Amino acid sequence: MTGALLDVKTIVARAQLGDALDDVDFFWIGRFAAKHGLHALTALLEPGTTGTSFYLADTFDATLAPARQAYAAADAAWNAARGRLAAALEPLLGFYPDGDEFIVKRGAITPLPASVRVVRATPAYLTLAIQPDRVTVECEDERYRAFGAVRAAEAQARRALAEVLVRQAGSIAEALANGERARPMGGEGE
């Protein structure tokens, strides 16, 4: 939509300097490659391209799929652990506490179970939140570890793509130069 906001020349220069590129950079490079018939670049990004969109697909790096599967499993386990705590509280509260915080009238539940903590107290009401138990904390720790693995795998895949992009810098510069010659005054930037 707004070509001038992203600049292919700057993306390539950043890659040449060793800067980390992100998926918006690859999206923009993909559009540029398709427009200018840079088949090697188009083929490089093709596994992540659907129509005009770009996604860092699992096929870009062998570590992506297992890392993402582990993260999805850890996330589901963490949600399930939180869900079990919430479900256990439901008969006591009279509702399913699906939000981060919930309110009960003071004195409505005495004593308060160990699975909740008081966030705020007023003379008439208590704002409560679920207190994570050992299992939930372990699930959260595992989810955090799995997230770190996804982050590392994605960074590795982006680095590899950026290295190939650097090797294609000559063809990109040529396409840019041709575009400059062909572009009418006031045309959309790349």
Add this chain to the structure above:
Amino acid sequence: MLRDDARSVVVVGTAKNVGKTVTLNALRAAAFARGVLGGVTSIGRDGEAIDAVDGAPKPAVRLEPGTVVALPRSLLPVSPGLEILDVGEASALGPIVFARVRFAMTCEIGGPPSARALRATIERLAALSGGVVFVDGAIDRVAPLAGGDDTIVLATGAAYGGSVAEIAAAAGQTIRRFQLPAYHAGEREGQVVMVRGALDARRAQSLLTAERAMTVVVADPTRVTVRGELFDALCAHVDLRCERPLRPVACTTSSFAADGSLDPAALTTAVARATGLPVYDLVARLVA
């Protein structure tokens, strides 16, 4: 709120920390439960862990897989990666990026910087997501929603300041302003005054001196900048209408504020009475 013809649901707050993000999350959770993913954006910046202005903790915006977001590039989470769909308008935090969420996440959201850009962003999000667009809005930037198929939810609460009655009165007046009836050319008899630009205190005072009954027409409700007793007096004295109406459909209340809390049931009931709309306290699970 999730009517078939609603293009977007825009949550606006009467003040900071009145539960706008809690409302947005609850609306999206309800939509998600009905199989509606839709799009999400904000006007300005929101969803940050700590309020950028007052340093108070804030709830994060939850994004389920399949949701399409429009947010400034610098707020786009790097991992887990999102599917990049398009790049839109410029903003202070980088160009607005349209992206589809692949893994559930919570994040800070921002959006286009201007009312005009918000309209374009909603249209693009609706097209990309094929569903309703949820907007963390701003009360002073709803003008582009006028005359459209967008619904507005007003969040108010103790953080606005004052008593239950004062908060309810302010919410009631905001909703009355948003609900100005539509003007259709030729339908009103008598004098019709078309106000170009803002209907401010000076113009309002001048209209109040008119002896004959008249219809006063503004472009949209946001052009009425008078508040309080002057607004009430103006509404009593003239038939105030607008060319492009807004569509407020509900309110939410939050009974907590850093400097004191109010009775949630009393607040919900008072706001419902003042606005005539359904009112929800999403934390206390109250409806009025």
